[in-house]
Amino acid sequence: MxxxxxxxxxxxxxxxxxxxxxxxxxxxxxxxxxxxxxxxxxxxxxxxxxxxxxxxxxxxxxxxxxxxxxxxxxxxxxxxxxxxxxxxxxxxxxxxxxxxxxxxxxxxxxxxxxxxxxxxxxxxxxxxxxxxxxxxxxxxxxxxxHIEEEEFKPADIQRGIESTLNVVNNELKYKAEVTREFGDLPPVECIISQINQVVMNLLVNAAHAIDDFGEIRIRTREAGDTVIIEIEDTGRGISQDNINRIFEPFFTTKPIGKGTGLGLSLSFNIIEKHNGRIDVESALGKGTCFRIALPAKQPRAPEDS
Structure with a gap:
């Protein structure tokens, strides 16, 4: 060429x-x-x-x-x-x-x-x-x-639950009787304001799921190195079609204007950040139970230990 x-x-x-x-x-x-x-x-x-x-x-x-x-x-x-x-x-x-x-x-x-x-x-x-x-x-x-706190510190989870109940009392008192079944818990290493926000989201959702007047049960217990928090209601329950989607951002079964669909997604992210897990069991017409498992002490990075 x-x-x-x-x-x-x-x-x-x-x-x-x-x-x-x-x-x-x-x-x-x-x-x-x-x-x-x-x-x-x-x-x-x-x-x-x-x-x-x-x-x-x-x-x-x-x-x-x-x-x-x-x-x-x-x-x-x-x-x-x-x-x-x-x-x-x-x-x-x-x-x-x-x-x-x-x-x-x-x-x-x-x-x-x-x-x-x-x-x-x-x-x-x-x-x-x-x-x-x-x-x-x-x-x-x-x-x-505890807005100023953004680091993990030992905290009294049950005191946080009681504080949250006092804050959301107006949302609950007309919808449900709240019963407590608290066990003996060690201090939990967490960002307590964020755990309080998760508990608040679950309590408000439980109240919204009850049509007339029902019951919300809060249970805590220690399981080895893990602390368990359960919030159970006697509300409408969640269908099997929706239960796998409830932690998705923007997913909500509430009417337009009544919910952003971010509450449970935010809760899931907070529990994940705390190296814990959140599970849900529900039956239509019988109610829903959210179970949170948190490590009493956060795992340390190799350089920390």
Whole structure:
């Protein structure tokens, strides 16, 4: 072939270009794949964060209702207390200006002193109970969140469950009676705020699965080096067609607008991150049981040990 021939020159350039293309194609997809992976990871984090915010928003309405009740009757009691104090001050002021003991007795009878005396005890006891309830809710919120903690630490799982129950009480009290069957557990090495979030997701789902009024049973036990948490409800149950998909992102059987389909997926990822496992058993019309198994101590990397 004459390389000085223009046609031969074009043919040579085409062959060289075709030989260079595979290298170019191999380089570009790798860069694009890295960008896509980064974008997918960012999107995944944003979705998980939105699920957390949705859960917080749902809880905030319930917590506001829970706090509003005791605050409401404490406020009402303070108004009664103001009225009682006005009457009592009228009696004590009359001690200096009364003409006789009979006039003091008349004022005492007029303000119904015996009723005020006994009702004051009930009023103060009820108000103290209301303030204790608010303190319990606030303490539960602090225990539940532990937002600043992102490292594994030994934690009391059962205290975390109790904190979560206090936080979601408004979601549960109208749907189910909660029974506890707690065993003796060792401290569990975990990120307790994340485990609390898993328990919250399962409790709220259990309440939503109950049509009228049912029961939610929470069991804990130790099995060797593993801690078991079971949350069982007497709700509708899950069909066999759906039970294999419940941990998929965005899969939900709830009506549109009622669920994101990320709660169980997020729970699965959290338990997986803790080197544990989450299983489910369900029967239509009988209920569902979620079983979480967590190692009491996280496995150490070779360099740590």
């Amino acid at each position: 004459n390389l000085n021939d223009p046609q031969a020159s074009r043919l040579t350039n085409t062959i060289e270009t075709r030989q260079a293309l595979p290298m170019s194609k191999a380089a570009i997809p790798q860069s694009e794949q890295e960008m896509m992976n980064a974008r997918l990871e960012q999107a995944r984090r944003q979705l998980l964060q939105s699920e957390k915010l949705a859960a917080i928003g749902q809880l905030a309405a319930g917590v506001a209702h829970e706090i509003n009740n005791p605050v409401g009757y404490v406020y009402s009691n303070l108004q009664s207390l103001e009225s009682y104090l006005t009457d009592l001050f009228r009696l004590t002021d009359a001690v200096d200006s009364a003409d006789s003991l009979d006039s003091l007795k008349a004022i005492k009878q007029n303000i119904d002193y015996e009723f005020v005396r006994h009702d004051l005890k009930d009023l103060l006891a009820e108000s103290r109970e209301g303030i204790e309830r608010v303190k319990t809710i606030i303490s539960a919120m602090k225990d539940f969140s």
